[in-house]
Amino acid sequence: MLSPLRTLVTASVLLAIAGPSAGCSESTNDPNWRGSDASPDTGAGGAAGAAGGALDATAETTADAKPEATPDAVSAEDVVEPEEAAPPEPTCSADAKVGDYCGGDKVDHADANTLYVCNGPGPAAVKEVCSEGCVVAPAGEDDYCKPAIAAGCANAPTLEAPSSCPGSTTSELSPSGFYATSWFGCYLKGDGTIYKDPYDNCEFACGNKGLCDSSLSGPECEAELKWFAADADRYGCGARIRVTNCDNGRSIILATLDRGPNCGSVEQPCGAATLDMSHPAMEYLFEGNGYYGACDHKAVFVEEVDAATPLGPES
Secondary structure (H helix, E strand, O other): OOOHHHHHHHHHHHHHHHOHHHOHHHOOOOOOOOOOOOOOOOHHHHHHHHHHHHHHHHHHHHHHOOOOOOOOOOOHHHOOOOOOOOOOOOEEOOOOOEEEEEOOOOEEOOOOOEEEEEEOOEEOEEEEEOOOOEEOOOOOOOOEEOOOOOHHHHOOOOOOOOOOOOOOOOOOOOOOOEEEEEEEOOEEOOOOOEEOOOOOOOOOOOOOOOOOOOOOOHHHHHHHHOOEEOOHHHHOOOOEEEEEEOOOOEEEEEEEOOOOOOHHHHHHHHOOOEEEEEHHHHHHHOOOOOOOOHHHOOOEEEEEEOOOOOOEEOO
16 A cells, blocks of 8 residues: 555656646647647648648638639631732733734733733733643734644554556555655745755746735745645645644644645655655654655655644744
8 A cells, every 4th residue: 555655656657657648738639730849841741731720721821712714726727828819800901912822922910821812912811721732923913822733643654655657646544543754845044045956946836825915926936825735635735634643743834835746666675655845844743854755654644634734833
């Protein structure tokens, strides 16, 4: 049994060990309570308390905040493109005459592959869209659309001699449309003088069909006219034929105004129906070489065209 003194001492010791937390006035049920004299930012307990308070504040702020509105995505239909200015209209330039012009040849703001009609300066009217390109003619002549290359050029050239020669010439056409070439007649040389063919009298067997002034001599007419051929026995006097070099696409319109070549001494020995043409025509078709003969077998494709077709190069 403990004595009263020993009991009192023991109780005092136990009370000292328990510390102030054992007192009722300092107790609390809050697990974060640190005592009335504890600093809120001192020690691990203070840090925990601050963190707890911060979390509470954040939670309240988050609860009160409203989400910001996100702008709707802009669709392609909502985008308004600026209107493009209308292109200027084709216009005949100040030096345009009455006639037909390719775009760019006295027609401004125009397509180069379109043929336009001008009535002097001012608006230009579309005459034709040129699928093969537009050709600018020499000054004083109308421009024109380049014709499509002859359909016959899709076939390989086939040359064969006439089956018979009833006379010096024949009316038999080449079955394939292809002819060898030769040249004849008088022509104007570079020095301005007239070359006179020693094998030809430079007089058209058909006459000039009104294509030369009546005051001109035969050599003068041929030199001025330039674009003619023989083969009148095949196509008739004054007919117009399109002659195409399928190798380079060049074509030319010629008038048939003479007879020839000789069937028995030229066409049959060379093994080819032959088109006899002017030197300038051959030179144009073969890009500078105007002296081929029938036996050289330089083939061209020939087709008859309307009698009103203008003479001269087409392409």
